[in-house]
Amino acid sequence: MRLRALTKVSSLLIREGNNRMDLEPQKVVDEILNPILNKLYTSHTKAVDYKSPEELKQIIDFSLPDQTTSIDLKDIKQLIQNTFEFTPSTQHPFQFNYLYSKPDFVGVLGDWIISLINSNVHTYEASPVFSMAEVELIKNLAAIVGLGEDADGIFCPGGSYSNMMAVFLAKNRCIENEDIKEKELVIFKSEQAHYSIDKAATLLGIKPDNICRVSCDKKGRMQIRSLRRQIEGCLSADKKPACVCATSGTTVLGGFDPLDEISEALSDYGRIWLHVDAAWGGAVLMSAQHRHLMKGIERADSMTWDFHKALNAPILCSAFLVRSAISIKSMFHVYDSYLFHDSEPLRQYDLGRKTAQCGRRGDAFKLWLMWKVRGRSYFESRVDKSFKVTSEAIKLIKERTAFWLYDENPAFWNVCFYFVPEHLRHKDGIKACSEREKLELQAITKKLYKCLNKDGRVLVNYAEINGDPPFLRLIFGNPELSSEQIKDVFDIIESTGNIII
Ligand SMILES: Cc1ncc(COP(=O)(O)O)c(C=O)c1O
Numbered sequence: 001m002r003l004r005a006l007t008k009v010s011s012l013l014i015r016e017g018n019n020r021m022d023l024e025p026q027k028v029v030d031e032i033l034n035p036i037l038n039k040l041y042t043s044h045t046k047a048v049d050y051k052s053p054e055e056l057k058q059i060i061d062f063s064l065p066d067q068t069t070s071i072d073l074k075d076i077k078q079l080i081q082n083t084f085e086f087t088p089s090t091q092h093p094f095q096f097n098y099l100y101s102k103p104d105f106v107g108v109l110g111d112w113i114i115s116l117i118n119s120n121v122h123t124y125e126a127s128p129v130f131s132m133a134e135v136e137l138i139k140n141l142a143a144i145v146g147l148g149e150d151a152d153g154i155f156c157p158g159g160s161y162s163n164m165m166a167v168f169l170a171k172n173r174c175i176e177n178e179d180i181k182e183k184e185l186v187i188f189k190s191e192q193a194h195y196s197i198d199k200a201a202t203l204l205g206i207k208p209d210n211i212c213r214v215s216c217d218k219k220g221r222m223q224i225r226s227l228r229r230q231i232e233g234c235l236s237a238d239k240k241p242a243c244v245c246a247t248s249g250t251t252v253l254g255g256f257d258p259l260d261e262i263s264e265a266l267s268d269y270g271r272i273w274l275h276v277d278a279a280w281g282g283a284v285l286m287s288a289q290h291r292h293l294m295k296g297i298e299r300a301d302s303m304t305w306d307f308h309k310a311l312n313a314p315i316l317c318s319a320f321l322v323r324s325a326i327s328i329k330s331m332f333h334v335y336d337s338y339l340f341h342d343s344e345p346l347r348q349y350d351l352g353r354k355t356a357q358c359g360r361r362g363d364a365f366k367l368w369l370m371w372k373v374r375g376r377s378y379f380e381s382r383v384d385k386s387f388k389v390t391s392e393a394i395k396l397i398k399e400r401t402a403f404w405l406y407d408e409n410p411a412f413w414n415v416c417f418y419f420v421p422e423h424l425r426h427k428d429g430i431k432a433c434s435e436r437e438k439l440e441l442q443a444i445t446k447k448l449y450k451c452l453n454k455d456g457r458v459l460v461n462y463a464e465i466n467g468d469p470p471f472l473r474l475i476f477g478n479p480e481l482s483s484e485q486i487k488d489v490f491d492i493i494e495s496t497g498n499i500i501i
Contacts, residue, residue: 023073032077036084040091046456047092049085056086088459093481094489096474097461099251099280103314106373110366111314121360122352123339130362131349137364137371141305142321144285146298152325154354155318155364159279160196162304162320163245165355167200169302169327170243170273185242186210186234190222190257192250192465194277210239219407220255220465222246224265231269243273248294249281249310252463252473254412256281259296276300279318281412283310286379290387293411301327307367310386310413310477311379317363328354385479386413393476393486401425402494406471413476416463419448419497430468442469447500448493458492 051059060082089095091102103111114130121127121134134155142151156162167187174185187206189197191213201211212234215226231241244266246257259276266272276297282305284290285297297303302322307313322328332353339358340350347353352360370378390413397403397417402425406416418430418441427433433441449462449472464470472493 023076031073032080035077036080040084046089047094047459048088048453048456050088050453050456051086059086092459093478093485094458094492095478096476096489097459099309099475099477100315101312101475101478103308104312104370106370107313107317107366110369113369114362114365117362119362120352120358121362121364122350122358124347124349125341127362128349130365131351133368134351134362134364135349137368138319138321140371141319145303145305145321147300147303147321147323148298150325151321151323152328152354153319153321154328154351155360156320156355157318157357157361157363158316159194159277159304159306159309159318160199162279162306162318163194163196163275163277164200164203165320165328166245166273166275166277166302166304167197167204167206167243168356169322169331170275171204171206172331173271173273173327174240174242180240183238183240184210186212186239187243187245188212188214188227188230188241189245190214190216190220190247190250192216192220192252192255193245193247194251194279197245197277206242216250216255218466219411220250220253222257222262224258224261227262228265228268231265231272235269241269241272243275245275245277246300247281248276248278248284248297249412250414251280252414252465253407253416254281254410254414256284256293256411259294259299261296263296263299273301274299276303279304279306280309282306283379283383284412286311286376287383287387288380289384311367311382313363313367313370316361317367319364332356382479386477389413389479389481389486390415390476392483393474393490396483396486396490400490400494402497403490404429406430406468415474415476416471417474418469418471419444419493421497421501438469444497444501445470445472448472448497451496451500452493455492455496458489460493 060079088097090098090100095101119127119130121130124131138153142153156165171185174180185206187197187201187210189211198211202208212230214222214230217223227244234241244262246259246262248256263274266274278294281293282303284293300323302320305319305321307317307319308315335353340353352358390410393415394405394410397405397415402420404418404420406418410416420441421444424433424437430438430441445462449460452458452460461473462470463473
């Protein structure tokens with residue numbers, strides 16, 4: 001990489017041995033970035049090297065100096081090396097904890113470009129290329145979803161923010177209607193929907209009592225009968241059902257709510273905004289084979305779709321899509337003239353008009369670049385391969401008596417299971433366990449989670465739903481995993497389990 005042109009504008013005084021010198025961008029690339037990149041893709045030591053805050057303080061000096069006269073190059077390198085070393089590695093093939101993993105490198109390049117250009121994507125004048133790339137993306141995404149000609153959207157700083165936009169629009173639509181202006185507004189979500197919906201509702205002034213939790217079936221899907229009951233309860237209390245937040249790809253089980261059935265049910269109760277939080281599961285729309293999981297999505301009023309999760313754009317990259325462009329374009333009527341010079345309120349490329357933010361990062365650009373370089377079929381093949389990897393993992397779990405799957409046939413890439421001690425293995429799953437045995441499984445899962453993460457070879461998570469004991473949750477979103485690697489992972493988990501009991 002040649003970055004001489006930037007040398008004079010951005011340099012940092014450093015010391016190398018006894019010589020003081022400038023840390024030029026080219027030097028940053030040669031001395032710091034290249035070694036990191038070489039190491040990042042060639043060596044995989046631990047997935048996690050956990051340190052407590054006290055331990056980390058002993059390793060990294062977090063204090064900030066008054067003077068910035070000079071710093072050793074080797075100190076900078078060490079600092080960066082430590083930052084990598086003590087952050088759970090998303091590059092590592094055995095990282096199964098998070099809904100995100102190794103970022104796509106074209107996306108990383110896009111991210112660097114965004115930082116180097118350092119412009120705000122609020123007006124066309126400030127960021128013409130980023131703005132046009134984002135508009136093109138929104139058009140393509142809305143077409144994939146099937147939201148129709150009038151669709152629109154905006155990229156948001158994360159799925160939680162996108163969900164907040166949905167609750168805001170739903171609330172706005174109710175407030176505009178004179179007949180229900182005075183009524184209390186109610187939001188419905190499944191009991192397994194993400195907590196960002198509750199946060200959004202709370203931030204937007206919905207009372208906690210008016211955030212209704214609809215029960216789910218065993219696979220984490222919203223139950224229609226329960227939804228109907230809750231809506232009817234709300235109506236008989238003379239409140240207004242403002243929004244149903246369905247989920248495509250729940251965080252713990254990867255459940256997909258039945259969107260067609262939900263829309264059908266809602267049509268019996270007048271106008272209720274249907275939002276679909278597909279932050280995690282939206283990726284299935286890229287696949288001809290798997291998009292049936294979101295059948296009915298074209299009937300939604302809005303949708304959240306995070307590309308930094310299942311499709312590996314670097315964090316953050318979240319699209320918020322709406323079926324009716326006017327709903328998002330008219331959501332804010334405050335445009336300061338220092339920024340929005342043009343009086344025409346609906347200028348297509350002034351994206352700052354469609355969000356509560358002023359400053360906006362060009363997060364859409366990294367996805368646009370990924371798509372441009374790799375083509376849409378790349379996303380489809382990633383998704384299809386990850387489903388195959390997950391099937392392989394399920395098959396391998398079923399072959400072992402030491403594991404019980406929580407859901408024998410998960411819809412998505414969330415694989416949830418128990419490590420079972422020898423004396424319980426003859427039992428017919430968790431439902432056949434006594435309360436005492438359930439407590440034993442609870443203790444084992446928690447201990448196993450701690451031991452695995454301390455050991456560091458495999459990074460996993462655990463979760464708990466339906467009042468059942470907590471289970472291990474592994475996310476199989478890495479399409480590059482081989483059968484041998486998956487087998488190694490289960491060997492590590494099983495042998496660690498056998499040691500701790
Ligand atoms: C289903 C779902 N929705 C929303 C979110 C929030 O997304 P973000 O972390 O981008 O705010 C998450 C996060 O895991 C999620 O799983």
